[in-house]
Amino acid sequence: MSALVHQEPVPELSNGPDITLEELQLAARNHSMPLEALQYPITPVGMHYLLTHFDIPRIDPAEWRLTIGGRVRHPFTLTLEDVKGRPAVTRAVTLECAGNGRAKLSPRPISQPWLFEAVGNAEWTGTPLRPILEEAGPLDDAVDVVFTGLDRGVQGGIEQQYERSLRLTEASREDLFLAYAVNGQPLPPQHGFPLRLVVPGWYGMTHVKWLRSITVVNRPFRGYQQEPAYHVTSSEDELGEPVTRILPRSLMLPPGIPDFLPRSRRLGLGTWVLEGRAWSGQGRVVRVEVSTDGGRSWMDAELGEDGGDFAWRSWRSPWVVAQEGEYELCCRATDATGSVQPLTTRWNAQGMCNNQVQRITVVVGEQLVPVQPPVDGIP
């Protein structure tokens, strides 16, 4: 992908640093994971990031059907009870929006203005996809498997259902499944009730929500969300490379307490533990490094229990703070393929896959501001 990456702004996208009211409409609807949710190995519902392209459909589970068809020998239809009656798997899977980090690009591509927190690690329950495809029996000319959602709208000047495809070989991987529960509860509407696709390791756009059909086709699918959307490209004139698997990223649980608006952190002198989580869809996380000087020097963090192939991994690093002042904390992950988070922006026209390191400003000092006296006598 590095061949497509460059640092030059493209003139027609010279957006200022500020967010337009149109972008705010998306930022107000969709939400990221508050960074303090990094404390939880499994992200609670409501703290998991959420991106909805169109509207969240309201679906009557009694009326809902999943159709499996197209270039298959045995097309068939499943009710929700049918789906739940099939073999079940439960897996913790880290999902991240492909546009995570977009608002940090300059000039900023206009779309959902994510900072770095469009992520979550929930425990999804569903039934494996492969046996469903096998029962349908793709014909010899099968190429792509298209997953169509019930959410409808206009994007890029085209009216559409939300739909994305995978190559048949990728769709037939053992670890894909159709989820009807999250964290032990039925899917809430916003996460795709009654059924969504889960594709461990891939960015969020692939995990089609409100699934209504699975269609095998005999040529590469070229619907809007497949092409031109979700491509890493240096200009809008060229297609570029499709977004697929999640690049490595680490995030830090911000230490200390926040200042309401700048969200900078306040901390006293002492010994603290810096901690957070890291993930990659390309391979397991093998290293996390921490910097307390804005990336000028790095130390290895201790890695926690491996979350398995598809879930994030915890990390921690003690930090002794002996001197007051302002610190810039960073962390960066390396995965088993040797891929490392970059320090600087990888600009691209759609604002995809920006896995540059997070930076947290911490102001260290005793009694920096007046403290409101405790009214209840509890310090």
Added chain:
Amino acid sequence: MSALVHQEPVPELSNGPDITLEELQLAARNHSMPLEALQYPITPVGMHYLLTHFDIPRIDPAEWRLTIGGRVRHPFTLTLEDVKGRPAVTRAVTLECAGNGRAKLSPRPISQPWLFEAVGNAEWTGTPLRPILEEAGPLDDAVDVVFTGLDRGVQGGIEQQYERSLRLTEASREDLFLAYAVNGQPLPPQHGFPLRLVVPGWYGMTHVKWLRSITVVNRPFRGYQQEPAYHVTSSEDELGEPVTRILPRSLMLPPGIPDFLPRSRRLGLGTWVLEGRAWSGQGRVVRVEVSTDGGRSWMDAELGEDGGDFAWRSWRSPWVVAQEGEYELCCRATDATGSVQPLTTRWNAQGMCNNQVQRITVVVGEQLVPVQPPVDGIP
């Protein structure tokens, strides 16, 4: 409150129309209710609006205690099991952030940049507050009851726990309760686990989350979140009027399908139903009017089942669209006190209580844009 309201911009707050990256940090963390959630009488968890001043604390329920003390005869402490063992009530309550509508003010006060959707109507379960206060026995000099949360941070240059007070008479109202469940589930962390205050009819800042103590004091409480925060004031030099009960507001479920980024709506010719919900903390909603011409003319909507004293009320109005073009849809509520939503902005320095009418742009026409052909044969 109208005496405090004026339309003149104050020079020191001349913020442009665009949102700064600092504000975006709040917009990305906190989230509003997607308008399509107006379909649900009870807002699902994860779609309800959420505002967190500092960080969402992670609380061990076994360690957690609620202390009731201050100017009382019998201070005492409750465990979570104690709280759950007390008489229980379940009530649907509409909560709205006092800053809802702030991003529509010009100049825009810098804080959480809400549009109009910082609302939700969940079903809360908890135990009434009044018997707890009665058991504690406020002393004769009792004035205020202070509710302190476990969330800590810096705001307005002051380090603080989040805390707010009510006058003893208001705190002793029959309908206040301490909630440990929402929509039949234990509170999720972001809604105040393990216990939050619910004050039906009041704006959200009063419903203190992560409650740790209830303290009776013998003078008006003047902590930061009470004063100067949450006041309707024409400048930062004067205190103004405290924010208390929710002003009337109605919201419309946007008809048709959305265009991804502008969020304008597309609709075909035909007969449609405009519908939504309305609420007020001052008195029941007695009237909702609808306009399809940007507020130049109005029609009465049909009111649905009354949601009770504290929950929103549904409304609907048929709409026959015989001509293509662009329409601006509005709705406005009137409550039992005669208070009506205004058409124009009521500017104030903190951006509080802006209940001006919502406006939705709808483009009506057949086949306005190309339609992506259905890959699955289902239209």
